[in-house]
């Protein structure tokens with residue numbers, strides 16, 4: 001009997017994924033979690049330790065959207081041979097945070113998967129922007145993942161309690177905290193959300209303090225990427241790749257590079273607008289669009305200051321975009337599907 005080096009339960013391997021993995025294990029494949037990713041390789045952890053893996057041809061040739069490829073957080077089945085390991089399949093994701101890659105052909109990119117909690121990070125300096133915050137809230141909500149809002153750099157802001165109130169008005173169903181990344185209490189606060197066996201992801205613009213918070217949380221972190229590396233990145237370095245880190249205290253965190261803008265992949269519904277959903281029950285018309293209708297409870301809330309105007313604006317924007325997006329998505333899918341079949345045909349004829 002071989003001795004296994006790694007206890008996958010610590011990495012979030014629960015009975016759900018164990019069962020899925022069992023179904024695929026007859027061909028000698030073993031389960032692993034993707035913990036890092038660069039241009040050509042994925043870093044994975046499996047019972048036998050840490051490895052660098054490539055995707056199998058079948059994954060590459062059958063993928064249509066970017067989201068069909070492995071992402072950090074995925075549970076995958078790998079074939080482990082002496083010199084090379086290949087990711088042969090992705091176990092169905094429990095959930096994922098994904099965004100829309102814009103351009104003529106729109107595509108879905110998975111930022112991280114199998115997540116238990118999303119920390120939405122926004123700093124209370126010139127970065128503070130309720131509309132952008134709303135985008136992040138919608139992204140988390142449409143993935144049906146619990147999110148917590150962290151307003152950072154309270155030490156640099158003299159109206160942090162006002163901003164905190166503003167955000168609470170926009171998202172009354174969320175936990176919102178105004179913090180400084182360097183406060184001792186911050187570590188305890190984060191730890192109360194990141195329990196052993198659970199995975200948390202930090203998202204937000206560049207420079208808001210995601211990596212700083214992760215460093216605070218990890219203390220003597222086991223920072224593993226591919227080969228075991230102990231280099232703890234200091235705050236000033238901008239994060240360039242996603243990586244999943246196992247904390248000494250149990251629990252996992254995923255650092256992500258900051259994004260200038262996040263576009264929701266699933267924008268057809270009005271996810272993330274709990275407050276508007278609730279208020280609209282008091283609108284006179286059931287299908288009120290909160291524009292010029294009389295007896296609109298949402299507009300009234302904006303007028304009397306209980307709902308930020310930005311929140312309603314974002315809701316309306318999302319609604320307008322949704323129809324157009326649906327059509328664009330369908331058209332893009334067709335183009336991507338054609339590209340895939342061409343790629344496959346070339347491969348089958350060995351022209352590739």
Ligand SMILES: Nc1nc2c(ncn2[C@@H]2O[C@H](COP(=O)(O)OP(=O)(O)OP(=O)(O)O)[C@@H](O)[C@H]2O)c(=O)[nH]1
Pocket residue numbers: 152153154155156179180181182204205206207208209210211212213234235236237238239240256257258259
């Ligand atoms: N004063 C103050 N500075 C902070 C706080 N949190 C982070 N910083 C500083 O903000 C800068 C950026 O922090 P990072 O943690 O690298 O930001 P990030 O969100 O990881 O940025 P990207 O990796 O580019 O996405 C660093 O110089 C930190 O020291 C805070 O609460 N207060």
Ligand SMILES: [Mg+2]
Pocket residue numbers: 210211212237238239255256257258
């Ligand atoms: Mg960073």
Ligand SMILES: [Zn+2]
Pocket residue numbers: 280283284288289290291293295296297298299
């Ligand atoms: Zn209304």
